[in-house]
Amino acid sequence: MPRRGLRLGVALVLLLLGGMGLGVVPEAWAKGAQSAAVDPYIGQPAAIDAGEEIYREKCIICHGRAGGRGPDLFAITLSDAEFLKTVENGRPGTLMPAFGSRLSPDDIWRIRAFLKANPNGI
Ligand code: HEC
Numbered sequence: 001m002p003r004r005g006l007r008l009g010v011a012l013v014l015l016l017l018g019g020m021g022l023g024v025v026p027e028a029w030a031k032g033a034q035s036a037a038v039d040p041y042i043g044q045p046a047a048i049d050a051g052e053e054i055y056r057e058k059c060i061i062c063h064g065r066a067g068g069r070g071p072d073l074f075a076i077t078l079s080d081a082e083f084l085k086t087v088e089n090g091r092p093g094t095l096m097p098a099f100g101s102r103l104s105p106d107d108i109w110r111i112r113a114f115l116k117a118n119p120n121g122i
Helices: 002-022 025-036 045-058 080-089 105-117
Strands: none
Touching: 045 105, 080 105
């Protein structure tokens, strides 16, 4: 059983590296993932960097380096789908704005990949 897990892990890493090299797979994943509501950018360095830039520009003012006026997004346990929906629609009646007209789903996934890459905040 552990061996099997290891082999699967190696296969996934190879797939990821291959995909990044070709530059095709992440796009394909992104398309499929939007309907499946799964973040296609988890663990992808370029997307994580882009997500950090957006976070610093649009979210850090309230959510801080590990929480602030808004909850600590580095520690939340929302599903990918709930995260996307919350950021697109905001939370009416709270300070949380709707970003649906300002950020694409891909950009929201990039933010999420950045948050997931830094579970203890920045
Ligand atoms: C003006 C302040 C403000 C800004 C800017 C802001 N947020 Fe929020 N956000 C909040 C507040 C306040 C809450 C808590 C809402 C509530 O009480 O449910 C929140 C909640 C959330 C939640 C839900 C957390 C949970 O555990 O339910 C997510 C996800 C989130 N914000 C993501 C983002 C992202 C991503 C950005 C940047 C694109 C962002 N927010 C920008 C204030 C802000």
